[in-house]
Amino acid sequence: MRFETIPGKVEIKKQLIQSAQSEKIPHAQLFLGKEGSAALAMALAFSTYIHCTDKKEEDSCGICPACLKSSKMMHPDTHFAFPVVKSETKKREDTTSEDFILPFKNLILSNPFASFKQWIETITTSTARPNINVKETNLISQRLSLQSFESDYKILIMWMPEYLGREGNRLLKLIEEPPDKTVILLVAEDSELLLPTVLSRCQITKIPLFTNKEIKSVLQRITGSTNIDESVINLSAGNISRAIELLKSEDDGYGSMLYDWLRLCYKSHPEDITRFCEDIARWNQEQQRNFIEYGLHFLRAFHYWYFSQTWTDDISESEKDIAFKMKSILNFDKIISIEELLNEAITHIYRNANSKILFFSLSLEIGYLLKS
């Protein structure tokens, strides 16, 4: 991963590059960025740059053997640690990142902006809380005490140190006085969940969320198309990981699905609604939330059009068709009430409500409203 993969953030990249060129790399750094920021991507690009044997002014070279290894997350001097759950074959206390390194690399190589939620959903369906355990911290100390293999530097990228809990204390000494030529990069979303003792020992780099223009450029690169639906960009609110999810769900046709659902609600046949709820319960939380958010986005636009008879820019032609079809069953009061119900539903999804029951009662309530 190179800096060029991350749009914008010019000043941050410049500072990191300067620190590597002057060989004055702070030995413990915290990259702090909310879900969907480039915090992890920035740590990967920085480690690639540090190892690169032919550093350029603005980026790593991308072609030296070190860069090639980094691009596959296989450089022997970059170590990863991240929260995991129990592996199928080991006890929880014996499980470490090493047991999940392949799925981790697969996820991050396919999407360096992947969210922590996506990660956990990749490795487990259970609700057990992931963490970074004692064995992991011991392993980290061991690895960093060894000589580097190929590069001048050994690097540890620890993703989501929030999940260290009190084990963070075990790393204090390492963070304060790491072995020579060692760089520890912590990549976190919420500094309040870190031990103050860890926080105070790190140099902090804040990675802001993306601008709409930056999101657009990432989506253009991923899809290979210049034609990106503006509604995806607007809905993502600077969170690239959500933008990518939304783009996928666009392909899945949320618009027509919303229309089908509202029709089902209107007819209120329990069997049809049950089937719909069973389908949607197979989705993960993120997809369920995206669907509801899409519904809210659509209703807001519908609402605006209802009054002004003009469309906002973020509504596509097919959505306009759907809106025309819905005109006969929706009016101003109903739109407002459904918006309230959908907002409540998002809160319930966050609180891990049973999705079948949630969508069933939501469907009946919406049906009742539509017919009233």
Ligand SMILES: [Zn+2]
């Ligand atoms: Zn290189």
